[in-house]
Amino acid sequence: MAATILDGKKIAAEIREEVKAEVAQLKEKGILPKLVAVLVGDDPASVVYARSKEKSCANVGIAFELFNLPGDTPEAEVLDLIDRLNKDDSVHGIMIEMPLPKHISKQRVLEAISPLKDVDGSHPINRGYLLSGADGLFPATPQSCIEIMLRSGIEIKGKNAVLVGRGETVGKPLIFMMLNQNATVTVCHTRTADLAYHTRQADILIAAVGKPRMIKAEMIKPGAVVVDAGINQVEDGICGDVDFEAAKEVAGAITPVPGGVGSLTTVLIQKNVLKAIRLQGKA
Numbered sequence: 001m002a003a004t005i006l007d008g009k010k011i012a013a014e015i016r017e018e019v020k021a022e023v024a025q026l027k028e029k030g031i032l033p034k035l036v037a038v039l040v041g042d043d044p045a046s047v048v049y050a051r052s053k054e055k056s057c058a059n060v061g062i063a064f065e066l067f068n069l070p071g072d073t074p075e076a077e078v079l080d081l082i083d084r085l086n087k088d089d090s091v092h093g094i095m096i097e098m099p100l101p102k103h104i105s106k107q108r109v110l111e112a113i114s115p116l117k118d119v120d121g122s123h124p125i126n127r128g129y130l131l132s133g134a135d136g137l138f139p140a141t142p143q144s145c146i147e148i149m150l151r152s153g154i155e156i157k158g159k160n161a162v163l164v165g166r167g168e169t170v171g172k173p174l175i176f177m178m179l180n181q182n183a184t185v186t187v188c189h190t191r192t193a194d195l196a197y198h199t200r201q202a203d204i205l206i207a208a209v210g211k212p213r214m215i216k217a218e219m220i221k222p223g224a225v226v227v228d229a230g231i232n233q234v235e236d237g238i239c240g241d242v243d244f245e246a247a248k249e250v251a252g253a254i255t256p257v258p259g260g261v262g263s264l265t266t267v268l269i270q271k272n273v274l275k276a277i278r279l280q281g282k283a
Ligand code: NAP
Pocket: 141, 164, 165, 166, 167, 168, 169, 170, 171, 188, 189, 190, 191, 192, 195, 207, 208, 209, 210, 211, 214, 229, 230, 231, 232, 241, 261, 262, 265
């Protein structure tokens, strides 16, 4: 029997309505949620991505401002801008668009953001909160993987979850997010011996690798939940890390690409802006 397709767009629309309602309540209290993105240089994909965030914030009533600095801006000026944004009470969330030019330290810039405005969940303090199970601001893509399962009625507790990928943005935060959901977690990477052995043990298999269609149907336990965080540009468009067409004949439930995990990321960043307002003690 073919797998249930976990519809990210439908879930994103559901969350969007919740965000809109919360924004309306905040506005009644005189708070206008605001997200700021900082882009250094003119990487075309980053410009498009930032503009799409602007449009989607407008949809839910969140104010958005993009600071697009020239590619040769000295690091000190970027740090000064972040310091001003940290101190600006009208700004609730700050995001740094990647990639940064080579002369700028990603670590110094990310650590300069106030942890209470770090809506990307990149600051070491928020990473620490994730490890300890405390509340904080956590990255959107791994949250999307969890949210898509929970909102589809999939139980995570007690399941064997296998993550393929231990990248800083997706795989590594997911280790702790899945542990916090009481899954039993196995993490696979390039040095894993016999990857297919591990993936076949998974009740929940999450791919965050960046290799087009590398998870084949025979690597999946029949009936497993397969969550594909991969976004890969290929000749015929965009595909995930899972060989979707074959995998959906084996899995019990599966996220498509596009239309799965990636559909939730922007709205979860917006949810983080609202959470940041609460953590800042403003609502
Ligand atoms: P990353 O930092 O490059 O990490 C990739 C991970 O995959 C690494 O841990 C690597 O292992 C592992 N890996 C690579 N080839 C492997 C193989 N053949 N077998 C087993 N493991 C392998 O990537 P990332 O930034 O975490 O992103 C992962 C994927 O998520 C990418 O497709 C990216 O485009 C996508 N992504 C999606 C969104 C979204 O909104 N949906 C957002 C961000 C990223 P080692 O650690 O041993 O090198």
